[in-house]
Amino acid sequence: MLRVFVVSDATGETAERMMRSALTQFKDVSVSVIRRGRICTEEQVSAVVREAAGQDSIIAHTFVSNNLRGFMLSESRLHGVNAMDLMGPVLDRLANQLKLTPQQIPGLFKHLLDAKSRHIEAVEFAFLHDDGQHAEELDQAEIVLVGPSRTMKTPTTLYLAYRGWFVGNVPLVPEIALPPKLVSLSPKQVFCFSMDAIRLQELRMVRSEHQKIPMDPYATLGQISKELHHSRQLGSQYNWHQIDVTGKSVEELAMEITSLLPKNVSNLSDNRQKEDEFLRNFLKQ
Numbered sequence: 001m002l003r004v005f006v007v008s009d010a011t012g013e014t015a016e017r018m019m020r021s022a023l024t025q026f027k028d029v030s031v032s033v034i035r036r037g038r039i040c041t042e043e044q045v046s047a048v049v050r051e052a053a054g055q056d057s058i059i060a061h062t063f064v065s066n067n068l069r070g071f072m073l074s075e076s077r078l079h080g081v082n083a084m085d086l087m088g089p090v091l092d093r094l095a096n097q098l099k100l101t102p103q104q105i106p107g108l109f110k111h112l113l114d115a116k117s118r119h120i121e122a123v124e125f126a127f128l129h130d131d132g133q134h135a136e137e138l139d140q141a142e143i144v145l146v147g148p149s150r151t152m153k154t155p156t157t158l159y160l161a162y163r164g165w166f167v168g169n170v171p172l173v174p175e176i177a178l179p180p181k182l183v184s185l186s187p188k189q190v191f192c193f194s195m196d197a198i199r200l201q202e203l204r205m206v207r208s209e210h211q212k213i214p215m216d217p218y219a220t221l222g223q224i225s226k227e228l229h230h231s232r233q234l235g236s237q238y239n240w241h242q243i244d245v246t247g248k249s250v251e252e253l254a255m256e257i258t259s260l261l262p263k264n265v266s267n268l269s270d271n272r273q274k275e276d277e278f279l280r281n282f283l284k285q
Helices: 011-023 044-052 066-078 089-097 110-128 135-140 153-161 180-184 197-210 221-238 252-260 267-284
Strands: 002-007 031-036 059-061 081-087 143-148 166-171 190-194 242-243
Touching: 002 081, 011 031, 011 059, 044 059, 059 066, 059 143, 066 081, 110 153, 110 197, 110 242, 135 166, 135 180, 135 190, 143 153, 143 221, 153 166, 153 252, 221 252, 221 267, 242 252
Parallel strands: 002 031, 002 059, 059 081, 143 166, 143 190, 190 242
Antiparallel strands: none
8 A cells, every 4th residue: 555645844734635636536546645744853854754665655745944855855865765845846936936035934824824814703703792792702802892982992992803803892881780701801801991071072972963862961071971980990990901092093002902911811812922923024024
């Protein structure tokens, strides 16, 4: 039985799919496909070649590293193993056509796909958990924004979501009890927004006019002062971060919020930070 060793410095999934696709063109053959992913050192390459040597086998590899491709070539020749380079010819042809040098980053395509998928999920989460919706699921959020109506919770939520953060927001209204999930969260991930009362009144008056909401009590200074006081009291009671958003842009608020978060709010945020760092480095090149 032929043994096909699929070897990669990333997961090897792409090479395995390619090989299995090719094998479908051959009927009634006995072939075992063995994947060896995360092969990143010459010692690991040597081990795979020795494993394949002395039997009916071939190696198909997708190393993006020039050094590993070269070492695989020399090792396979030394041990009499037939090795196919699936990635090198493609990279060389593209480099020649584009007049660019490949970055040689293993798993780059998967990183980019994962990051894109995460951002889409974060935006969907933001829309589903805006304005107190599905509050029973707030424990799935990395960041929760709270505060009176019109204190920039929704635009800040969406700005953060488009950058991959899972964010929900909840309006604070004196007559409405807090969602149980909200008070059970770590205070380090809850941010209580407040605003200058006069500025907040201006925003509410505009909303009242456009959406035909009665000015009284929604846009009265007395009601606004009451809500701001209530919000600050809750912030102190639950030890939430308190942020005055007056005159700040959503970009400033997002930066302030993320700078106050602990490094490991959750495993998801930790992965998000690592991927963001990866993407920033990628885009700089």
